[in-house]
Amino acid sequence: MDHFARLGLPAALELEPASLDRAYFALQRQWHPDRFANRPAEERARASAEAAALNDAYRTLKDPLSRAFYLAELKGVALPGDGKTIDDPDLLMEAMEAREALHEAQTVEAIDKLAVEARDEVKQALGNLGTLFLRGDKPAIRKALLRLRYLDKFADEARTRRANLERSSA
Amino acid sequence: MAYSDKLIDHYENPRNIGSLDKNDDDVGTGLVGAPACGDVMKLQIKVGPDGLIEDAKFKTFGCGSAIASSSLVTEWVKGKTIDEAGTIKNTDIAKHLALPPVKIHCSVLAEDAIKAAIADYRAKAVQKTEPQAGKPADQTAEAAE
Numbered sequence: 001m002d003h004f005a006r007l008g009l010p011a012a013l014e015l016e017p018a019s020l021d022r023a024y025f026a027l028q029r030q031w032h033p034d035r036f037a038n039r040p041a042e043e044r045a046r047a048s049a050e051a052a053a054l055n056d057a058y059r060t061l062k063d064p065l066s067r068a069f070y071l072a073e074l075k076g077v078a079l080p081g082d083g084k085t086i087d088d089p090d091l092l093m094e095a096m097e098a099r100e101a102l103h104e105a106q107t108v109e110a111i112d113k114l115a116v117e118a119r120d121e122v123k124q125a126l127g128n129l130g131t132l133f134l135r136g137d138k139p140a141i142r143k144a145l146l147r148l149r150y151l152d153k154f155a156d157e158a159r160t161r162r163a164n165l166e167r168s169s170a
Numbered sequence: 171m172a173y174s175d176k177l178i179d180h181y182e183n184p185r186n187i188g189s190l191d192k193n194d195d196d197v198g199t200g201l202v203g204a205p206a207c208g209d210v211m212k213l214q215i216k217v218g219p220d221g222l223i224e225d226a227k228f229k230t231f232g233c234g235s236a237i238a239s240s241s242l243v244t245e246w247v248k249g250k251t252i253d254e255a256g257t258i259k260n261t262d263i264a265k266h267l268a269l270p271p272v273k274i275h276c277s278v279l280a281e282d283a284i285k286a287a288i289a290d291y292r293a294k295a296v297q298k299t300e301p302q303a304g305k306p307a308d309q310t311a312e313a314a315e
Contacts, residue, residue, distance in 0.1 A: 082206045083275035085282045092201045095210045099231040146205050153208025157231075 002074055003057035013071055013130045015061065024058045064126050065152060069145060071133060077141050079149075086146065095150040102158055108165055115158040122151050173234070174268035180238035185245050188227040190214040195298055198252075198291025200283040204275060209236050213283035215247060215255070217291060223247050223255055228283075235273035239263050239280035252288050 004011040007023040031050040036043055061067045072079065080086055098118070105111045125148055132140045173181075189212070192199040196217050203210045209232030218224035226244035230237045242263055247255040263269075263277035 080205055083204070083278055084206065085202045085204050085279055087200075087202050087282070087286055089201055092203045092210050095203065095208075096201065096212060096229070096231070099210065100229075103231075149205050150203070150208055150210070156208070 001053075003060050003070060004074075006053060006057045007061070009061075011071060011074060013064070013068055013126070013133050015067065017062075020058070020061055024054060027054050065122070065148060068126065068129055068148065072141055072145055075133070075136070075138070075141070077138050077145070079142060079145060088143070088146070091143070091147055091150065094147070095154070098150075098154050099157065102154065102161060105161070106165075108162055111158055111162045111165065115155060115162075118151055118154050118158065122148065122155070125151065173270075176242075177235065177238045177267040177269065180241040180267065181234040184228075184237055184241040186225075186227050186241065187229065189229060190216050190225065190227050195294050196291075198287040198289070198294065200286030200288070200290060202279055202282045202286055204232070204236075204279050207232065207275070209233065209276070209279060211236060211240050211279050211283045213240055213243065213280070213287050215252070215284075215287050215291060217252060221251055223250050223252065232279075233273070233276065235267070235269055235276035236279055238267055239269070239277045240283060242267060243280045243284050247284060252291060255284060256288050258284055 002011065007020065007027065009015065009020065009023055028051065031047045031054065033044070033048055033051065036047040039047075059066075060070050069079075086092070098114070102111065102114055105114060125144055129141065129144050129148075132144060190197045190199075192214065194216070198215050198217070200213045201211070209230070211228065211230040211232065213228045214226065215223045216225040226247050228240040228244050230240045243258060246258060258281060260274070260277040260281040263280055264274050267277070269277055
């Protein structure tokens, strides 16, 4: 059973955080181990397996980016795995320039500015991605997800650089 | 994890960091990425009139192994013909730097980068012999703002 089905939700990128929470907490109550404390061992095992699967589903779907990657997998969009390289010039040029700008940013403020811009890019890209999923445009979904992966990496690097900068100036 | 001295040396004192003019006809540029780890690598070669690679530069945003792999490749290709440079294998890079198994993909990236740079140089050479009027200028220079 896929994560969307497990939570009784439609398999789509757009998902109200409140409905996800509602579905998760209701099912989590239903399969809570306390309710199975006096039940036979196999029922207890089933309940704990269900609870674990629910947690997994919730964690995957809660974050929009991880939801997007999961949905792509469900829809059969193949992304390059470990050790696979890409040579899309637009995407890589953008990634290279962003990382260069981050590398050159010397103040926390400068880094924050870049991070905010990147966050807006992510938001916008996720918005567009919703439409691409509805249209089922696999090549475009793939391209958008690769870009999101680089934007996500950028956010990681920005956090690291910010922390290093704060530590060295403290 | 124990990294080899060669790897640490290339990481701490990377050779040939920088850029060459990618619009120069004698310069080939390879830009490749490994999306699974978010690495991006640019490797450039400048080929002299004698057909030998006279300069090579790289810029890599990635882990230490990716930086060391690209640094090593720029060092290796200098003075070679592009045919010779094209025979560099990721396994040679991985072996020289004693890359741990989980970092082998970094050497794959470096091999793909030099191959892409050679392909770019060759494509430019072909274009030079078959001049096309009104070719659009390179638009990637002012991307992303």
